[in-house]
Amino acid sequence: AQTVTQSQPEMSVQEAETVTLSCTYDTSESDYYLFWYKQPPSRQMILVIRQEAYKQQNATENRFSVNFQKAAKSFSLKISDSQLGDAAMYFCAYRSALMIKAAGNKLTFGGGTRVLVKP
Amino acid sequence: GAGVSQSPSNKVTEKGKDVELRCDPISGHTALYWYRQSLGQGLEFLIYFQGNSAPDKSGLPSDRFSAERTGGSVSTLTIQRTEQRDSAMYRCASSGGRGIITDTQYFGPGTRLTVL
Numbered sequence: 001a002q003t004v005t006q007s008q009p010e011m012s013v014q015e016a017e018t019v020t021l022s023c024t025y026d027t028s029e030s031d032y033y034l035f036w037y038k039q040p041p042s043r044q045m046i047l048v049i050r051q052e053a054y055k056q057q058n059a060t061e062n063r064f065s066v067n068f069q070k071a072a073k074s075f076s077l078k079i080s081d082s083q084l085g086d087a088a089m090y091f092c093a094y095r096s097a098l099m100i101k102a103a104g105n106k107l108t109f110g111g112g113t114r115v116l117v118k119p
Numbered sequence: 120g121a122g123v124s125q126s127p128s129n130k131v132t133e134k135g136k137d138v139e140l141r142c143d144p145i146s147g148h149t150a151l152y153w154y155r156q157s158l159g160q161g162l163e164f165l166i167y168f169q170g171n172s173a174p175d176k177s178g179l180p181s182d183r184f185s186a187e188r189t190g191g192s193v194s195t196l197t198i199q200r201t202e203q204r205d206s207a208m209y210r211c212a213s214s215g216g217r218g219i220i221t222d223t224q225y226f227g228p229g230t231r232l233t234v235l
Contacts, residue, residue: 004161006161037226042228043208043228043229044226044228045162045210045212045226047223047224047225050223091161091162093162105150105152105167105169105175105214105222106152106164106167106175106178107152107154107162107164107212107224108164109154109161109162109163110161111159111160111161112159112160112161
């Protein structure tokens with residue numbers, strides 16, 4: 001079974017600075033997808049960024065970028081130019097690419113990292 | 120609809136009562152998922168529907184939990200004889216199910232269940 005670990009319960013960052021959230025995962029599969037979801041106080045779950053494991057290039061979405069290290073099974077999220085609206089819980093998630101198995105469709109989540117942004 | 124909706128947004132019940140949680144997925148989405156999020160923890164998978172069938176029920180914690188989906192749309196998660204440990208946020212997500220690359224799961228706002 002796959003596991004996802006976020007070792008930082010909470011991170012604090014000054015507005016306009018950069019913060020990096022760590023995520024490691026354990027899997028025996030070679031093809032999969034990784035995600036970062038944001039959960040603000042509004043209780044929404046918002047997809048921030050997605051990475052396909054077969055792609056070597058790191059995904060980027062505006063101020064959000066990832067450092068995907070497949071061999072190390074590491075998937076960190078970097079938030080650049082942090083804004084007050086970035087304050088939220090961030091969850092890393094894993095999904096198998098094996099559509100032939102029913103279990104390939106579910107997301108496995110880490111425990112989350114709370115990001116605090118100081119003005 | 121524009122997004123995944125869930126009702127009620129909050130539910131307080133007494134131990135031993137049954138509760139029903141509803142999820143309306145994004146129109147046209149064939150796949151539907153239920154997750155549970157306990158306080159301070161990540162989301163835990165419960166069950167997955169493709170159309171009206173549930174190929175993966177592996178996350179349901181006990182036989183007190185059941186779910187159904189009708190018409191390939193609305194899903195109901197039922198918890199019988201609720202216990203205090205069932206208190207959590209229950210989230211629903213849906214996806215197009217048409218292909219891996221576009222199979223992003225979109226989440227609803229959740230139902231916060233409190234069992235007294």
